[in-house]
Amino acid sequence: MTPPRSAAPTRTDLPSTALLTDAYELTMLESALRSGAAQRRCTFEVFARRLPDGRRYGVVAGTARVLDALERFRFDEPVLDALREAGRLSPETLEHLAAWRFTGDVDGYAEGEVYFPGSPVLTVTGTFEEAVVLETLVLAVLNHDSAVASAASRMAVAAGDRPIIEMGSRRTHEEAAVASARAAYLAGFSSTSNLEAGRRYGVPTSGTSAHAFTLLHDSEEAAFRAQVAALGTGTTLLVDTYDIRAGVETAVRVAGPQLGAVRIDSGDLAVLAVQVRQQLDALGATGTRIVLSGDLDEFGIAALGAAPVDAYGVGTSVVQGSGSPTAGMVYKLVEVEGRPVAKRSESKASHGGRKTAVRRHRSSGTATEEVVSAGGPPPAEPGDRALQVPLVRGGQRVGPASSGDGLAAAREHLGEVLVSLPWEGLALSKGDPAVPTRVLPPV
Incomplete structure (x- = not known):
């Protein structure tokens, strides 16, 4: 097993991430440029309307990988050439994109934080043209990594003090395997069989x-x-x-x-x-x-609790989110130039306004509820813990790295947070979220 280490910092000469997106984001941008709305100040939020069936909590993972991708999100010549060849955008829009830069702010839950339905796990503020094009990339990373970390956390809790080796690289896409190894380690696994995860993120490797x-x-x-x-x-x-x-x-x-x-x-x-x-x-x-090892998941690990086992190896189930391969997160516009906006369609309604989130705790340290306020910070109470941290300011990254100390801190943070959940919230049986979420409307 190799010890954790700090990987090399993000290189700006790596390929652009700007085409890891859906076409409609660029057609919306082009239309907004023509209407004059592209420069309106907007806030988008990432949240999950519900947890996967049977889950009591989710684990935020992938935030630092989003920041890595944002640093490489640029419309350079190879990207512009591909867009010209596709013929989807006007020459004027392509010229505009050549100078595109994200100059906004990003806030979010720290990696390793737990989340619940309605938790504003990521908030992106900038002009419409800056923020709208990030939707697919942000969701692709957070939905995958959070799904894997949420499943891995349940397995780690079921295993107790027994270490778990992540060994699912052969059961998923080659790049998803690297991200899965990182997310599983963040959530409490001891090591991975994936060597690229060791090189890129400093995850301990074994095999x-x-x-x-x-x-x-x-x-x-x-x-x-x-x-x-x-x-x-x-x-x-x-x-x-x-x-x-x-x-x-x-x-x-x-x-x-x-x-x-x-x-x-x-x-x-x-x-x-x-x-x-x-x-x-x-x-x-x-x-x-x-x-x-051999087709283990959290339920199989729990069933082996009384057996004389020293360690587990888990593959397919963890890289596939143990039956829930996506966290179900969405990226929604909630504010335009300070005005709350919200989708009202049936079954997909959302709350307008930029949210502030705190988690409330008893004097014993046990979490009791998550309060999400769209009208500024909720009235402070003893035991409140603010959940959002700055990640990007004025287009400059201020959040932690995806490897080394950043990953170690996320792993440690999750361990501390899980201790604060009510004991029934860590059960594998179906039930309500470990703590309820209360949304305060705009005032």
Whole structure:
């Protein structure tokens, strides 16, 4: 396992992110330029109308990645050439876009904060032409990363003190795999198998071998001897390629009682963990750890709570949000030149006006409700904690980095926040959000 480290700062010579968007954002911009409304000062907010079915809280993740992408959001010549070729915009609009720069402000919940229905997790303020074109990119990042982090947090809570390795890279898009590894680590996973996440974000990496390595050799013993010779006795040997009991016996014979760990990737994991623990102890390998993997999710991990398990490996379920691959967040215009505006359509209504959010707590530190106010900060009460922090000011990033200390702080913050939730809010069973959200209308 490699230790966390600070990755290189964002490079401005990386490709532009301006085309990671929907066509209608640029056609709206062109129309607003023609109508004269493009320079109106606007505020857009990101929020989720509801949590995925069965969830009690969501985890904000991806905010720093949004800031990374915003720093690279520019209409340079390659982008303009692609837009010219598409023939969607007028020459005048293309010329205007060449000078486009985001000069507005961004505020939001800190990465690692929990959110609930209606929480204003991100607020973007600038001219209409500055803010409207960011919608797709912002939502793509936040919906993906928050979905993964929310699922990963439930798994980490279910695992307790047992570490979890993220190993889902082969079950998603190659770039989504990197973002998923980061989000899972933020939410409490111990490491990832994805090496690019280690390089880009400083996420600790780990990994030993797959069944293919065992099958490559003429015998299981030959495979184990090769691995131990290369990686030492502290390695993790995969013992379920053939017969698990024989695999454990061979593993200890080859590596000795100092063998680091054995991994089981199939079968009735709860029963096998007990049997393997008994066998390891009988062979004198009392310090050898047991790692379980194989289609685990938060419910499977919780079911293994009483089993003699030392660590888990989770793949498909975490990178797919454990059945909820999107956080369901939306990006809505809530204010134009200081005037509240809101969508009123049935089932998709929203509250107008720029919001301020605080979370209220008992004297014991337990959260009781989230208060979202559209009329300025709500009246202060003891135990209030402001939820929004500055991320961009005048187009300049002031928020944390997506790697190194920034990622470590987000991981630590989530751990502190989860302690403040009512205990029933951490349950895996269906129920209401851990704390209710109360929206105060504009005054």
